[in-house]
Amino acid sequence: MKYQQIEDHIYNEIIEAVEGSSANALWGFICRRILGTFVCYENRKQFFLSVMYCLMKEGRLKLASKGTFWEGTIEEQLETYSSRWPKDESRLFKADFQLIQDPQDGAVYYWAEGGFVWLYEDGFEEWT
Structure with missing residues:
Protein backbone atom coordinates (compact mmCIF):
# COMPACT_ATOMS: atom_id res chain seq x y z
CA MET A 1 0.00 0.00 0.00
CA LYS A 2 1.33 3.43 -0.90
CA TYR A 3 0.70 6.25 1.54
CA GLN A 4 0.07 9.83 0.46
CA GLN A 5 2.24 12.76 1.46
CA ILE A 6 0.18 15.09 3.64
CA GLU A 7 0.94 18.79 3.72
CA ASP A 8 2.14 19.96 7.14
CA HIS A 9 -0.61 22.55 7.64
CA ILE A 10 -3.32 19.99 6.84
CA TYR A 11 -1.71 17.35 9.05
CA ASN A 12 -1.44 19.83 11.94
CA GLU A 13 -5.08 20.85 11.47
CA ILE A 14 -6.12 17.21 11.66
CA ILE A 15 -4.11 16.60 14.83
CA GLU A 16 -5.51 19.72 16.48
CA ALA A 17 -9.07 18.68 15.64
CA VAL A 18 -9.07 14.97 16.45
CA GLU A 19 -6.19 14.11 18.77
CA GLY A 20 -7.56 11.91 21.54
CA SER A 21 -10.67 11.03 19.54
CA SER A 22 -11.88 7.85 17.90
CA ALA A 23 -11.31 6.69 14.34
CA ASN A 24 -14.86 7.82 13.61
CA ALA A 25 -13.92 11.41 14.50
CA LEU A 26 -10.92 11.26 12.17
CA TRP A 27 -13.03 9.85 9.32
CA GLY A 28 -15.71 12.49 9.85
CA PHE A 29 -13.20 15.33 9.94
CA ILE A 30 -11.50 14.12 6.76
CA CYS A 31 -14.81 13.73 4.94
CA ARG A 32 -16.36 17.01 6.06
CA ARG A 33 -13.46 19.42 6.53
CA ILE A 34 -10.45 18.21 4.56
CA LEU A 35 -11.53 16.37 1.42
CA GLY A 36 -15.30 16.64 1.31
CA THR A 37 -17.70 13.90 0.33
CA PHE A 38 -17.32 14.74 -3.36
CA VAL A 39 -13.95 12.94 -3.30
CA CYS A 40 -14.46 9.27 -4.11
CA TYR A 41 -14.73 6.77 -1.27
CA GLU A 42 -11.48 4.96 -2.15
CA ASN A 43 -9.49 8.23 -2.15
CA ARG A 44 -10.95 9.25 1.23
CA LYS A 45 -10.05 5.81 2.58
CA GLN A 46 -6.47 6.08 1.27
CA ARG A 60 1.27 9.38 18.39
CA LEU A 61 -1.11 6.53 17.66
CA LYS A 62 -1.39 2.76 18.06
CA LEU A 63 -4.13 0.29 17.26
CA ALA A 64 -5.49 -2.01 19.95
CA SER A 65 -8.27 -4.45 20.64
CA LYS A 66 -9.58 -5.75 23.95
CA GLY A 67 -6.81 -4.06 25.93
CA THR A 68 -3.97 -5.36 23.77
CA PHE A 69 -1.92 -3.48 21.20
CA TRP A 70 -1.88 -4.95 17.71
CA GLU A 71 1.33 -6.70 16.74
CA GLY A 72 3.34 -6.36 13.55
CA THR A 73 4.85 -3.47 11.66
CA ILE A 74 2.86 -0.32 11.06
CA GLU A 75 2.43 -1.39 7.46
CA GLU A 76 1.13 -4.83 8.49
CA GLN A 77 -1.30 -3.34 10.99
CA LEU A 78 -2.65 -0.87 8.43
CA GLU A 79 -2.97 -3.63 5.85
CA THR A 80 -5.07 -5.62 8.34
CA TYR A 81 -7.20 -2.56 9.13
CA SER A 82 -7.61 -1.78 5.43
CA SER A 83 -8.50 -5.36 4.49
CA ARG A 84 -11.42 -5.28 6.95
CA TRP A 85 -12.72 -1.98 5.61
CA PRO A 86 -16.08 -2.40 3.80
CA PHE A 116 -7.22 4.09 18.41
CA VAL A 117 -4.88 4.53 21.35
CA TRP A 118 -3.35 8.00 21.45
CA LEU A 119 0.10 8.27 23.02
CA TYR A 120 1.28 11.48 24.65
CA GLU A 121 4.77 12.73 25.46
CA ASP A 122 4.15 12.36 29.20
CA GLY A 123 3.42 8.64 28.71
CA PHE A 124 -0.35 8.94 29.01
CA GLU A 125 -2.36 6.57 26.79
CA GLU A 126 -5.86 7.54 25.71
CA TRP A 127 -7.87 4.50 24.61
CA THR A 128 -10.86 5.16 22.38
Whole structure:
Protein backbone atom coordinates (compact mmCIF):
# COMPACT_ATOMS: atom_id res chain seq x y z
CA MET A 1 0.00 0.00 0.00
CA LYS A 2 1.33 3.43 -0.90
CA TYR A 3 0.70 6.25 1.54
CA GLN A 4 0.07 9.83 0.46
CA GLN A 5 2.24 12.76 1.46
CA ILE A 6 0.18 15.09 3.64
CA GLU A 7 0.94 18.79 3.72
CA ASP A 8 2.14 19.96 7.14
CA HIS A 9 -0.61 22.55 7.64
CA ILE A 10 -3.32 19.99 6.84
CA TYR A 11 -1.71 17.35 9.05
CA ASN A 12 -1.44 19.83 11.94
CA GLU A 13 -5.08 20.85 11.47
CA ILE A 14 -6.12 17.21 11.66
CA ILE A 15 -4.11 16.60 14.83
CA GLU A 16 -5.51 19.72 16.48
CA ALA A 17 -9.07 18.68 15.64
CA VAL A 18 -9.07 14.97 16.45
CA GLU A 19 -6.19 14.11 18.77
CA GLY A 20 -7.56 11.91 21.54
CA SER A 21 -10.67 11.03 19.54
CA SER A 22 -11.88 7.85 17.90
CA ALA A 23 -11.31 6.69 14.34
CA ASN A 24 -14.86 7.82 13.61
CA ALA A 25 -13.92 11.41 14.50
CA LEU A 26 -10.92 11.26 12.17
CA TRP A 27 -13.03 9.85 9.32
CA GLY A 28 -15.71 12.49 9.85
CA PHE A 29 -13.20 15.33 9.94
CA ILE A 30 -11.50 14.12 6.76
CA CYS A 31 -14.81 13.73 4.94
CA ARG A 32 -16.36 17.01 6.06
CA ARG A 33 -13.46 19.42 6.53
CA ILE A 34 -10.45 18.21 4.56
CA LEU A 35 -11.53 16.37 1.42
CA GLY A 36 -15.30 16.64 1.31
CA THR A 37 -17.70 13.90 0.33
CA PHE A 38 -17.32 14.74 -3.36
CA VAL A 39 -13.95 12.94 -3.30
CA CYS A 40 -14.46 9.27 -4.11
CA TYR A 41 -14.73 6.77 -1.27
CA GLU A 42 -11.48 4.96 -2.15
CA ASN A 43 -9.49 8.23 -2.15
CA ARG A 44 -10.95 9.25 1.23
CA LYS A 45 -10.05 5.81 2.58
CA GLN A 46 -6.47 6.08 1.27
CA PHE A 47 -6.09 9.56 2.77
CA PHE A 48 -7.42 8.29 6.12
CA LEU A 49 -4.93 5.40 6.09
CA SER A 50 -2.14 7.82 5.16
CA VAL A 51 -2.99 10.00 8.16
CA MET A 52 -2.99 6.91 10.38
CA TYR A 53 0.38 5.91 8.94
CA CYS A 54 1.89 9.32 9.75
CA LEU A 55 0.44 9.32 13.27
CA MET A 56 1.75 5.82 13.93
CA LYS A 57 5.19 6.59 12.47
CA GLU A 58 5.45 9.61 14.78
CA GLY A 59 4.50 7.47 17.77
CA ARG A 60 1.27 9.38 18.39
CA LEU A 61 -1.11 6.53 17.66
CA LYS A 62 -1.39 2.76 18.06
CA LEU A 63 -4.13 0.29 17.26
CA ALA A 64 -5.49 -2.01 19.95
CA SER A 65 -8.27 -4.45 20.64
CA LYS A 66 -9.58 -5.75 23.95
CA GLY A 67 -6.81 -4.06 25.93
CA THR A 68 -3.97 -5.36 23.77
CA PHE A 69 -1.92 -3.48 21.20
CA TRP A 70 -1.88 -4.95 17.71
CA GLU A 71 1.33 -6.70 16.74
CA GLY A 72 3.34 -6.36 13.55
CA THR A 73 4.85 -3.47 11.66
CA ILE A 74 2.86 -0.32 11.06
CA GLU A 75 2.43 -1.39 7.46
CA GLU A 76 1.13 -4.83 8.49
CA GLN A 77 -1.30 -3.34 10.99
CA LEU A 78 -2.65 -0.87 8.43
CA GLU A 79 -2.97 -3.63 5.85
CA THR A 80 -5.07 -5.62 8.34
CA TYR A 81 -7.20 -2.56 9.13
CA SER A 82 -7.61 -1.78 5.43
CA SER A 83 -8.50 -5.36 4.49
CA ARG A 84 -11.42 -5.28 6.95
CA TRP A 85 -12.72 -1.98 5.61
CA PRO A 86 -16.08 -2.40 3.80
CA LYS A 87 -15.77 -2.17 0.03
CA ASP A 88 -19.13 -0.43 -0.30
CA GLU A 89 -19.55 2.92 1.47
CA SER A 90 -23.31 2.39 1.76
CA ARG A 91 -22.61 -0.42 4.25
CA LEU A 92 -21.06 2.01 6.75
CA PHE A 93 -23.38 2.70 9.66
CA LYS A 94 -24.30 6.39 9.74
CA ALA A 95 -23.69 6.81 13.48
CA ASP A 96 -20.11 5.45 13.37
CA PHE A 97 -18.18 4.56 10.25
CA GLN A 98 -16.48 1.63 12.05
CA LEU A 99 -19.81 -0.16 12.21
CA ILE A 100 -21.70 -1.91 9.44
CA GLN A 101 -25.29 -3.01 9.46
CA ASP A 102 -26.21 -6.44 8.17
CA PRO A 103 -28.95 -5.90 5.58
CA GLN A 104 -30.59 -9.24 6.39
CA ASP A 105 -30.93 -9.16 10.17
CA GLY A 106 -30.27 -5.46 10.88
CA ALA A 107 -27.56 -6.30 13.41
CA VAL A 108 -24.66 -3.87 13.71
CA TYR A 109 -21.08 -5.19 13.58
CA TYR A 110 -17.73 -3.60 14.43
CA TRP A 111 -15.74 -4.19 11.24
CA ALA A 112 -12.51 -2.48 12.36
CA GLU A 113 -11.91 -4.88 15.27
CA GLY A 114 -9.45 -2.37 16.72
CA GLY A 115 -9.55 1.13 18.09
CA PHE A 116 -7.22 4.09 18.41
CA VAL A 117 -4.88 4.53 21.35
CA TRP A 118 -3.35 8.00 21.45
CA LEU A 119 0.10 8.27 23.02
CA TYR A 120 1.28 11.48 24.65
CA GLU A 121 4.77 12.73 25.46
CA ASP A 122 4.15 12.36 29.20
CA GLY A 123 3.42 8.64 28.71
CA PHE A 124 -0.35 8.94 29.01
CA GLU A 125 -2.36 6.57 26.79
CA GLU A 126 -5.86 7.54 25.71
CA TRP A 127 -7.87 4.50 24.61
CA THR A 128 -10.86 5.16 22.38
